[in-house]
Amino acid sequence: MNPNAGQYYSTYLGLEQILNSQQPLSFKEGNTPAHDEMLFIVIHQAYELWFKQILFELDFVRKVFSKEVVDDNSEDLNLCRHRLNRVVKILELLNQQITILDTMTPLDFLEFRNLLTPASGFQSLQFRLVEATLGLKMENRHHKDYYKRTNEGGFDPQDYNSIHSLESEPTILQLINRWLERMPFFDSRYWNSYQPAFQNETTTHPFWSDYRALYKASLTERELPKLDDFDAAFMRENAAQVDTLSDAARRSALFIMMYRDFPVFQLSFQILDKLIEVDHWLAGWRHKHLVMVRRMIGMRVGTGNTSGAGYLDGAVQQHYVFRDLSSLSTFLIERKKMPVLPKELIRSLGFAGV
Ligand code: HEM
Numbered sequence: 001m002n003p004n005a006g007q008y009y010s011t012y013l014g015l016e017q018i019l020n021s022q023q024p025l026s027f028k029e030g031n032t033p034a035h036d037e038m039l040f041i042v043i044h045q046a047y048e049l050w051f052k053q054i055l056f057e058l059d060f061v062r063k064v065f066s067k068e069v070v071d072d073n074s075e076d077l078n079l080c081r082h083r084l085n086r087v088v089k090i091l092e093l094l095n096q097q098i099t100i101l102d103t104m105t106p107l108d109f110l111e112f113r114n115l116l117t118p119a120s121g122f123q124s125l126q127f128r129l130v131e132a133t134l135g136l137k138m139e140n141r142h143h144k145d146y147y148k149r150t151n152e153g154g155f156d157p158q159d160y161n162s163i164h165s166l167e168s169e170p171t172i173l174q175l176i177n178r179w180l181e182r183m184p185f186f187d188s189r190y191w192n193s194y195q196p197a198f199q200n201e202t203t204t205h206p207f208w209s210d211y212r213a214l215y216k217a218s219l220t221e222r223e224l225p226k227l228d229d230f231d232a233a234f235m236r237e238n239a240a241q242v243d244t245l246s247d248a249a250r251r252s253a254l255f256i257m258m259y260r261d262f263p264v265f266q267l268s269f270q271i272l273d274k275l276i277e278v279d280h281w282l283a284g285w286r287h288k289h290l291v292m293v294r295r296m297i298g299m300r301v302g303t304g305n306t307s308g309a310g311y312l313d314g315a316v317q318q319h320y321v322f323r324d325l326s327s328l329s330t331f332l333i334e335r336k337k338m339p340v341l342p343k344e345l346i347r348s349l350g351f352a353g354v
Helices: 016-019 037-066 077-104 107-116 125-134 157-166 174-179 208-216 226-234 245-257 263-297 309-318 323-331 343-349
Strands: none
Touching: 037 077, 037 107, 037 125, 037 174, 077 263, 107 263, 125 157, 125 174, 174 245, 174 263, 208 226, 208 309, 226 245, 226 323, 245 323, 263 309, 263 323, 263 343
16 A cells, blocks of 8 residues: 555554454354354444444543533533434434344344353443443442352453442533532522512522422322422432432422523533433333343343343333433423523523533
8 A cells, every 4th residue: 555645444444353353153163154143243343333432422421520610601511412412313323223133033043142152232341331421330230239240141350340440430420410519590699589479488499489389289189299209309408329319409400491491501401301312212222122132032041141031121120320300300380380580590690600
């Protein structure tokens, strides 16, 4: 190749390594070639490439939210929104991609399945790093004992340590919690002109006292116990747990959701909304993967030595990270009933960094 000719397509993309990395075991001497093993390898590799890109984007988001001050007026927050949206689009694609595996029948899979043992997607380091970066802790996983296995099907010690050490870094969930807690929405200086609609019998902020009364009025008789859930979610002063938001953070998040139509809240709203979508598409993928697995191996144990479909079903139910955000919809009230915000609040927030 002429060294002055600039880049060459395959060299730039490292295609030699990538395209020589499909080595079906069934094609090795002594085995019977199984045609579909090539698809099985390629689809996993394609997933891993996209996981790499997702991690790259999430890492950026984590760095921005790790800063002492997250400036609303810098390009940072806008880039976070943009890159989280990219993560969402990739996850959408990964949801579709699994359908390609439907072209492989259970009998096709059986032709090479035993050769894989005890490897499985369970051991995907990058998938676990995506989960850990978002905020899923090993302790909170379904069948956490599986993650600590040192026997067949578990992680090798190096991968285990990588996941563990990432867990000791602040997660996106924790950083978002801190960001929301710092929102200055309820500082008394912004609420001098606010006219409470209801008498405030508690020490609560006048906005929340009004909002609680409006929410209560919006509930049907059957829904009235939701008021206790409201109090438990917003009216205490508890700190965040590792896998939840604090009440102060939830108040800010609900406020942003309610007043999202004001330009000053748009960007923050979209960031929260993208995080909900990330959870949504990840759960969608887990479900599609589970349905595919049921068809492929029925109720057999997985090559990775878990209970198989039973384990995956539990993970679908339990492995949400931003449940606190998605469940905020329970506490919304109609737009036309929302308290009118004081002008000084809207004016000031337009220029605030939090
Ligand atoms: C024939 C196709 C497939 C079958 C039968 C299958 C089966 C399974 C089973 C049974 C598990 C549970 C762990 C175990 O005991 O093995 C699992 C986990 C997993 N698989 Fe697959 N899988 C298939 C394809 C894929 C593909 C294409 C990916 C893409 C990366 C993937 C990624 C994963 C991941 C990330 C987990 C862990 C899920 C979690 O913990 O929530 N699998 N798979």
